[in-house]
Amino acid sequence: MFDPVIAPSGTLLGLLQRGRGDGTLHALTAPRPEALAALNHCVLRDPRHDWQVENRSLYYARLYLDLHGELDAIEAHLFDPEDVLDTEESRTGLALAVLGHLASYGRRDALELLRRYAAHGTNWAWALDELALRDDDAGLRALAAPVLARFATDAEGEAELAATVRDAFEPRPWRLWADDPRPSVATRVRAAQEAGCFDRWQRQMRPTGPRPGWSVQAVFAWAEQGLERGAALHVPAARCLSAVAGPEDRPEIVRAAEDGTEGARCTALRYLADSSDPDALTLIERAVATGSAPVVEAAVDAFERMRSLAAVDRARGWARRPDPLGAAAGRVLACRGGLQDRDPVLAALREAVRGEGPDAPTLWTLVDGAGRLGIACAAPVLRHIYRETASSHLRGRAARALAATDPSFGTGFAVECLWDCEETTREVAARHAETGDTRVVDRLRRLAADPAEEAEVQTAVRSRIGPEETAV
DSSP: OOOOOOOOTTSHHHHHHHTOHHHHHHHHHSOHHHHHHHHHHHHHSOOOSSTTTSOOHHHHHHHHHHHTOOSHHHHHHHTSTHHHHOOOHHHHHHHHHHHHHHHHTTOHHHHHHHHHHHHHOTTHHHHHHHHHHHOOHHHHHTTHHHHHTTSOSSHHHHHHHHHHHHTOSOOHHHHHHHTOSSHHHHHHHHHHHHHHHHHHHHHHHSOOSOOTTOOHHHHHHHHHHHHHTTOOOHHHHHHHHHHHOOGGGHHHHHHHHHHOOHHHHHHHHHHHHHTTOTTHHHHHHHHHHHSOHHHHHHHHHHHHHOOSHHHHHHHHHHTTOSSHHHHHHHHHHHHHOOGGGHHHHHHHHHHHHHHHOTTOTTHHHHHHHHHHTTOGGGHHHHHHHHHHOSOHHHHHHHHHHHHHHOTTGGGTHHHHHTTOSSHHHHHHHHHHSOTTSHHHHHHHHHHHHOTTSOHHHHHHHHTTSOHHHHTO
16 A cells, blocks of 8 residues: 555645544535545545554544435445455555444444445455444344355365454354354354364464573574564564573673674664663664664664663763664653753754654654653644644644643644544543533533443543533
């Protein structure tokens, strides 16, 4: 999947793509055809950079309800000939998740569309998972025949069926079909369930990787073999070292951290940092200066995991360095520094936005640090990140930081956050939005009564309004 193209944050499309609360508020006041066109664009061209983590489906489903939106565009997208050619879940996953929420709100057309796609679509397993949560037994039983018909009855087909049943995210349909009154359905599903359980048992009996009794060198060799295959194994290898290495092995591990092979050096640095070895910080600094890119990355990651006072003190000395170790030092101070570290954390925050933009990965930690340390003068930078980032998770972190640093948050961004796509952001808003705004009171009541809303959000809402207001 290609990275999505995100429209400017000041446009309706850009707001909806980001999942901002202002997107909903603007859509409800825009001409309906324009709002529906922007909404369909988002649902059919998933705007998330990390579609497996960021939330959008409930946000878009609620807007379909508010706009009384038709599902013709979603139907055309799901049953387009491209569905056969592009089998990636990311092409249809968001649309199917939106339909699932709409079905839970009682939209019969969404339920029927999910059933059709589960029977005939390429990404049928996702549709079946949505139906497993929302459809009745009769609707699911009707899908048994078309779903089973996807698998050939030869040995290869039965093995594929067994793997599908074993790995199913929602097991309800398969359990229902195992008790189906039709022998042709029940017998085949039960056989697949038994084969899947046997396969899982066999895999548990054939573990790969380190064994008890391995030497330090064997662990290093395993980590190096992983690099040769393109798999970074230094993190589990470091855990293995914790099990097999004794005090007598320290000189060998230190030598590997100084000038070992890539796999061994990464493993040794991680192990020494996790065990708070007195030479770990010096070895990390040397690795950043002399190591290859994977070694530098492993050294920086190992440093950021350290919790000792010595690591925080060293971070204060490294914070001004113009290299990855300096950037890591800023993040360490953001996580574990004290009030005296506000200036370097603020400097790191500003530099990250200036140099890498509002979506820089380092901002996640720095934004949290600005809020934790209560850096009031960071509020303008945090507002910029809030408006411009394409990551709804980073925007939520910026909202939490603004709640701790910006006195105007309760009457400003907190209001629109009540409509945000992320439940954690809505929870922050529910705790901080000023109820002098009539929109806030109305929205709190609606969230409290919405069965699809997360429990944490509803708990926050009910801490602001009484039971009699919730029932209105």
